[in-house]
Amino acid sequence: MTTRAGAFLARGVLGFTLLLAVAAAASGPAGATDAAPPQPKALEAPVVALTRTPTFSERQPAWSPDGKWIAFVGSDSVGVVDLWIISADGASQRRLTDDRFIDGSPTWSPDGARIAFHSAREKSIFQIWALALADSTVAPITREARRAMNPAWSPDGESIAYFGVSSGDEQVWSIPVKGGEARRLTFHPTQSWSAAWSADGKEIAFSGYRNEKTGGSLFIMPRDGEGAACERSRALTKRVDHRWDRFPSWSPDGRWVAFAARNPAGDATNFDIWLVAIDGSVEVRVTEGPASDTEPAWAPDGRRIVFQSDHSGNDDLWILDVSRWTGASRSAR
């Protein structure tokens, strides 16, 4: 086990901090694509800064199935990019990889024993790898001729969805963890990526760039793919304000998807965290401000999300209790 300096660990445990989180009133039906974005009302919410390290970046968090750990990508000013895990209370952490390769996008196996990630540790091409937490051994999952990135482990443990470019552009694929042929899941000629499984494993949410008016939007398809004519996928978010919806994460109860969207009123790096009800009927913005708030991931308790934000001037991990929004939206419907 490797840990960072004690001084860092002390800073890693912070109390509640009032951040910039702002509640948005429930928007109108998602089908009303010309509706104005929901107008946020001032409502401060407590969030926890899980890390607060001014010279070290914590990104791409993923909550462990048992709720005790959060895997993330850590990088220093020299450009060393490795995988770490930190306890959900910030009290301890452990470095998982320590090498010159760029490791990214961790995703836990459902039994919590392994973490899949992407890395260009062979032939300088990003592929999906899996690290065993017991002994930190790393084994390949994909062996594509071209890059494979952003893995998402299925709830039944048997498959990993990812985006690959074997077909010439970015599409979502799936591959059996135990070995076998990769299967293409998305077929729209524009890029599709950012796959996220539903908790029951029956569906996959993903980000697609399918309409120049919408920028990126979120879509949902069955686990075995959307069909060659995209006839089995449906839009989840349908806004037309160039939000570039991305990084979906499905709530454990299956009723919400958290995602990051660009704030059209801000600069190109201003992303906020949103929640969308799974039927598309409600969208709620849960952070607002000039920071880049992105890469949300649900806790197994279904009440909290962890996300990455440069709110403090450098990428850190923050935890936000979103139950007030999911609960409020439930009672409003």
Ligand SMILES: [Ca+2]
């Ligand atoms: Ca940091």
Ligand SMILES: [Ca+2]
């Ligand atoms: Ca923001």
